[in-house]
Amino acid sequence: MAKVSYYTQEGYNKLKQELEQLKTVERPHVIKQIAEARDKGDLSENAEYDAAKEAQGMLEMRIAKLEDTLATARVMDASQLDNSKVLILSTVRIKNKQNGRESKYTLVAQNEADIAKGKISVDSPIGKGLLGKAVGDVADINVPNGVMHFDILEITRE
Numbered sequence: 001m002a003k004v005s006y007y008t009q010e011g012y013n014k015l016k017q018e019l020e021q022l023k024t025v026e027r028p029h030v031i032k033q034i035a036e037a038r039d040k041g042d043l044s045e046n047a048e049y050d051a052a053k054e055a056q057g058m059l060e061m062r063i064a065k066l067e068d069t070l071a072t073a074r075v076m077d078a079s080q081l082d083n084s085k086v087l088i089l090s091t092v093r094i095k096n097k098q099n100g101r102e103s104k105y106t107l108v109a110q111n112e113a114d115i116a117k118g119k120i121s122v123d124s125p126i127g128k129g130l131l132g133k134a135v136g137d138v139a140d141i142n143v144p145n146g147v148m149h150f151d152i153l154e155i156t157r158e
Contacts, residue, residue, distance in 0.1 A: 003072060004072050004073075004074055005069060005072055005073050005074070005109050005110075005111070006073075006074050006075075006076045006088045006089075006109055006122075007073050007074070007075055007076065007108075007109050007111070007112060008075070008076065008089065008108065008109075008112065009075050010112075011108065011109060011111060011112040012070075012073055012075050014112075015066060015069060015070055015073070015111065016070065018066060019063065019066040019067065019070065022059060022062060022063050022066070023063060026059055027059060027063070030052060030055050030056045030059055031056070033048075033052040033055070034049065034052040034053060034056060036048075037049035037051075037052050069111070076088060076089050083155055083156065083157060084134055084135075084155070085132055085133060085134045085155070086107065086130045086131055086132060086133045086134075086152070086155055087107070087131065087132075088107050088108065088109070088122050088131075089106065089107065089108065089157060090106070090107050090130075090155050090156070090157065091104060091105070091106045091155070091156045091157065091158045092104070092105055092106075092107065092130055092152060092154070092155055093152075093153040093154040093155075093156075094130070094139070094150040094151065094152055094153060095150065095151040095153055096148065096149075096150055097138070097149040097150065097151060098148065098149065102153070104118055105118050105119070105120045105126070105127075105130075106118055106119050106120070106158065107119075107120060107121075107122045107127050107130065107131070108120070108121065108122070109121065109122065110122075110123050125141055125142060125143050126141055126143070126148075126150075128141075129141030129142070129150075130150070130152070133152045134152065134155070135152050135153065135154060135155055136151075136152065137151075137152045138150065138151055138152070139152060
């Protein structure tokens with residue numbers, strides 16, 4: 001059975017838009033490239049044809065992957081989630097116990113992660129370490145450099 005993935009409405013819509021773009025714009029473009037290359041003659045020595053066929057294969061793989069992702073995607077309504085512990089779509093304010101630095105992250109699906117916007121994947125080491133924690137808990141998280149310790153200061157939904 002396929003793994004269910006949870007998304008914000010924004011993330012789900014973004015995936016649907018990408019799939020629509022690939023099917024309605026990119027696929028016809030690649031088909032046209034293949035037809036043009038085929039018209040140039042001998043296919044056994046036609047690099048343009050080979051490149052277009054490879055592009056088509058990659059495109060079809062991406063379309064299939066997006067279709068699979070969307071088939072198992074579930075849109076989460078943050079307003080329906082419990083604020084007493086860290087879950088997907090939680091915004092968590094944490095304090096690094098080693099250096100005293102505070103950070104704020106929103107836990108999202110892997111496809112929606114964007115560290116520059118403060119969105120980390122629930123599948124990342126920090127995301128996994130924060131899941132299920134409550135305000136006042138200490139999260140001990142294994143990272144490549146060792147173990148990091150974070151105080152959970154606040155859990156909100158944004």
